[in-house]
Amino acid sequence: MSQAPIPTLPFGRRVSRWFGRNLIRIYAVFGFTYLFIPVIYTFGFSFNDAGKSNLTWRGFTLNNWKNPCGAPDVCSALGNSIKIGLLATVTATILGTLIAFALGRHRFRGRSATNLLIFLPMATPEVVLGASLLAMFLAFRINPGFWPTVIAHVMFCISFVVVTVKARIASLDPRLEQAAMDLYANERETFRRVTLPLVMPGIAGAALLAFSLSFDDFIITNFNSGTLVTFPKFVYVSAARGIPAQANVIGSSMFFLALIIVIAGQLVNRKKVR
Template identity: 40%
Template structure:
C-alpha cells in the first residue's frame, strides 16, 4: 500500500524588503567644500559690484545707485586728467618696484633655500617680521627715515618703500621653490663641464622662473594697491589709491570702476600665465 499524500501547505509570500537609503551625513570634507565656496563668493562679490558699476549709466560722479546699462565710460576712460596721471604713476611705480623686488628677492630666496650660513636664521626672522608687521608701523618708520635723511617725499621714496616690503614676499616664494629643487640636475650639468654660472642660468634659473614670475606678480599687486605706506611716503604725489581716497568727498566717477576692472583683468591674465608656466615646469621635472 502506498502512504496517503498529505496536501501541501501554502507558505505565505515573503514580504518584499525595500532598500534602505543611507542617511546623508555631513562630513568634514563637505563642510570644508561649502566653506571654500562661501569664501570664494565673499571675495568675488565686491569685484563683481565694481565691474557692474563700471557699466552704470549714472548722470554724475555719485556712482552709488544703478541708473541703467551703458558702455560709454569705456570710451571716456581718460576724461579726468588727474585720475589718469595717478593711474600712470601707480603703474610706473609698481613696475619698477616689482622688478627691483624680483631681482633682490630672487637672490635672497635662492641663498636661503640653497645654503646654510651664519645669520640665515636672523634673515629669515627679519623677512617674516616684515611680512607680518602692520603697514602703519612700516609707513611711520620709513617716513622718519626719509625725513631724517633729508630726502624729499615723492615717487622715489614711494618706490623705495614698496621695494622694502615686497622683497620678503618674493624671497619666500623663490625659497620654497629652491628647497624642492632636484640637485641631481645641476650635478649632471656640472659633470658635463658646465661652470657654476652657466649651470645657474641654463639649468637652475629656468626651473625656478615660474616662482620668480609669481613673486614679481605678487610684488606688482602689492605695490599698485598699497595705500597706507604710500600715504606716509608720497608727499604731494598722487597714486591711484590716494586719488580715490581724496575723491570720496566729491564722488567717485565710473572711470574708477572701469580702471579697476581693467587692472583686475590684467592681473587675472598674468595669474593664468603663471599657472600655465608652473604646470609646464612641473611636467618637465
C-alpha cells in the same frame, strides 16, 4: 575610497554622509559668492551712466569704457601707480632673488639673523613701516614724493620676494643639478642652463606678487608720497563724494588683466611639463 553598500546604512548615517560629501561644496559656493560680490559690483557700476558720483544706478552706458581717462586725475594716478609698481618690482625682485639664492644655496654665518631681518618687515604693521620711514625722511630733510615711495615699496616687497623664491629653490630636485654636473657642465653652466630656468617660475611669481602689493598699497604710500596721487590714494580721497565710474573701469581691467596673466602662466607651465 571604498564604496560602502549605502542602502544598508541607517537613514541618519546616510544623511550625514551626504552632508559630509556635499556640505563642503555648498559652503565653497557660498564662499566664492562672498569673494566675488564686490568685484561684480565694481564691474557692474563701471557701466553706470553716473557722471561724477557713482553711488546709485542711473542707466547703462559704455562711455566709461570708451573713455577711461574721462574723469579728472584718474589716469595720472594710474600712471604714477604703474611707474612706482614697475620700478619697485624690478628692484625688489633682483634684490630678493639674490638673498633667496644665498639662503637657499649657501651656508654662512649670520643665517638666522638674516632670516629674522627678512621676517620682521612682514610682521610689522604697515602703519609703523610707513610712519617710521617718513619720520626718517623728514629728519634728513627729504621731502616725501615719488622716490621715497619707490624706496618704501622696494623695502616691503623684498621679504615677499625672498620667501617666494626661496620656496621654489627648496622644492627643486637636486638630482637635476647633479645630472648636469655628471654631464660635465661646470658650476656656471649648471646654474645658467639648469638651476635658473627651474627657479624662473618662482621669480616670475614673486615679481607678480611684488607688483600687486605695490600697486595696491595705500597705508605706506599715504605716509611717503606727499602730494603725489597714486591710484589707491585717488580712490580713498574720492570715496567720500563718490568715486567716478572710470575708477571702476580701471579696477575691473586690472582684474581681467591679472586673471589673463595668471591663466596664461599656468597654461605655459602645463605645456612645459608635458
